[in-house]
Amino acid sequence: MVKVLENPFYYLDNFQQVLQWIAARYDDLLDNAERAFLAQFAALPQPSRALFVRMAMRKGVLFRASKLDYPEIGDTAAACAPLAELGWVDREPVLALDDVFAVLQKPELALLFALQGADKAARKADQLAMLRERHADALPLAGWAALTGGTAPPDTIYHMQMQPLCDRLRLVFFGNFHQDWSEFVLSDLGIYQYEKVDFPPSARGFRTRADIDAYLALHACRERFANGEPPLDVLHDLPSADGNEWLTSRRHRLQFQMAQHLEKSQDWDGALALYRDCPYPGARARAIRVLEKSEAPDDAYALLRQAMAAPESDAERQQLLRMAPRLRRKLGQPKEPAAPAAPVVRLDLALPMPAEDWWVEGVVRDHLSGETCPVYYVENALANSLFGLLCWDAVFTPIPGAFFHPFHHGPADLHAADFHARRTAQFAACLAQLDDGRYAETIRRNFAAKFNIQSPFVYWGALDEALLELALACIPASHLRLWCERILADIAANRSGFPDLIQFWPDERRYHMIEVKGPGDRLQDNQLRWIAYCAQHAMPITVCYLQWAA
Known part of the structure; x- marks a missing residue:
């Protein structure tokens, strides 16, 4: 933490960097009030700016002055005065009963409401429930004391009035609400390193002010749904997000989640309507299942046949093949x-259970590994890393909705159905290197130049130069192409499910993949799909079943 603590105003510098970034790239999407905020903020004294940022970065909008005691800011009241003059902070806010309970501690509440006996000893939540029956008022803190005849603590309550604007600016910068200001700290400390991506105007995620409004409306709908509001009520307020592929994808995902909720609630008609109107991956298979559950096997089978003619993915095809026999039986076919x-x-092994700590993949790895045929535990790490290193430039291509800020772990649209389609030419150029041998040098170069830079595909902690060189020497380019193509076909589903182990014979320039199953384990769906894919394309793979020797 030394690096951050050397500058006590690090958080203010970070916030100002965000404002400068937004002013430089999104000025045309700001309204007059937002532009005025940027100008007025820059003109404030440093302590006032710092206090504003401290409040903006904390949870909630109500703060006690006594809790805003920061050495670098100094006198909190003096720092707050310019903020109050601008109307950004209210120093005497009207408080509902719930607000009073949020900012005061239990002993202070007892004094304010003159609680005695059992009421004073009750839990804070029970005190609130009891007082709600008596008070529907909304008053300043001093007004509450006058009303109850109690004693208010000698403190000032600040109401941060600008949180909605700060949230909007944070959204414009990050492109989401799950990242926050801590990203700056992690970067400053060197804990995370990020790929430097160009941000041309053509690649902006938010192209119009309406895009920002649509995201905020989507977020509000998501919050309402998460808080238990009926999905069909929320559905009426879902924005269309037309014209922005990235926002449209987010809308489809929320619609799919609401359909799942209706399905679990056995609202077959509601779920079916949402699934049928939703192009999100998996929606069609769920629609078939809902038709089956609602005793409409004819309609379910008709939709299944239509889906089988053009499955959206291997995952859907796998689901369809499982549903088909059941539906045919119901229809008497x-x-x-x-x-x-x-x-x-298939390889069956019976080995003695180790006396020390063990894990099944490690036991099999150690048993099969030899001096001339080493075995590595790689699972999803190796194939994804080779893909990520080869296709680094394509993954980090700046296109609309992909990157918003310098703190990206990967493209924002990584799991969108059209992720590959929007970068077809870039990925084709990367994979073309597999045809002429250039791929090995590209992978080596990116391994060295990009080391430890955040990537959604590269497992830096699981990959070293020795493993990389073995992989490049022993895995044919044609097999690596097949891996890459399948990952691209469905990133969300196909980034996982790879076999646990890989064995190399460097003298023979060949390799073998091994999926390990311990006693009682079974193959998961994504593993079955990868195993079938490898077998279909004659890639060497074995499923090893381990039992403990008596």
Whole structure:
């Protein structure tokens, strides 16, 4: 923390950096009040600016002056005076009963409301419930004392009036509400390093002020849904987000989640209507399932046949193949012969249980590994890292809705259905290197130049130069292309499910993947899909079943 603490106003500098960033890139999306805020903030004394940022970065909008005691700011009341003159902070706010309970401690509440006996000893929540029956008032703190005849604490309550504007500016900068000001600190400390991405005007996530309003409306709908409001009530207020692919994708995801809620509540009609109107991945398969649950097998089977003609992904195809036999039975149709699966090699091992701490993949790794044929535990790390290093430039291509600020762990639209489609040319250029041998040098170069920079694909902690060189020497470019193409086909589903272990024979320039299952374990859906894909394309893979020797 030394690096941050050397500058006691680090948080103010970070906030001002955000304002400068927004002014330089989004001035045309600001209204007059927001532009006035930027100008007025810059003209404030440093202590006032610092106090404003301290409040803006804390939770809530009500603060006690006694809790805003910061050495670098000094006199809190003096620092607050210019903020109050601008109307940004109210130093005598009207407080509802719930507000009073939020800012005062239990002993202070007992004095303010003159509580005695059992009422004084009751839990704070019970005191609030009791007093709600007596007080529907909203008064300044001194007014509450006058009303109750009690004693208010010798403190001032500040109401931060500008939080909605600060939230809007934070959204414009980060492009979301899950990141906050701590990103600056993590970067300053060197804990996280981020790829430097160009931010041309054409790549802005928010292109119009209406885009920002649509995001805020979507966020409000998401909050209402999360807080238990009926989905169909929330649905009426969902903004269309037309013309912005990134926002449209977020809308579809929320619609899918609301449909899932209706399905769990057995509101078949409501769920079906939302699923049918939602292009989010998985919605069509859920619509088929809802039709089946609602005793409409004919409609379910018709939609299944339509989906089977053009599955949206391997994951959907897997679901459809499981539902089809059940629906055919319900309709009295004959059983269809299953398509023959590509054979997968099986290895059964019976090994003594280690006396020390162990994990099944490690036991199998140690058993199979040899001096000339080392085995590594890689699971999803190796394939994703090779993909991420080869396709680094494509992943970090600045396109609208992908990057908003310098603190990106990856593109904001990474899991959007059109992620690949929006970068087709860039990914094609990266994968073309697999055809002429350039890929190995690109991977090595990015491994060195980008080391420890945040990436949604590269597992820096699991990859070293020795493993990288073995992989480049032993895995054919044609196999690496197949891995990359499948990851791109469905990033959300296909980034996981890779076999646990990989074994190399460097003298023979070959490799073998091994999925390990311990006693009682079974293959998961995404593992089954990867195993089938590897077997289909003649990539060497084995499923190892470990049992403990008696």
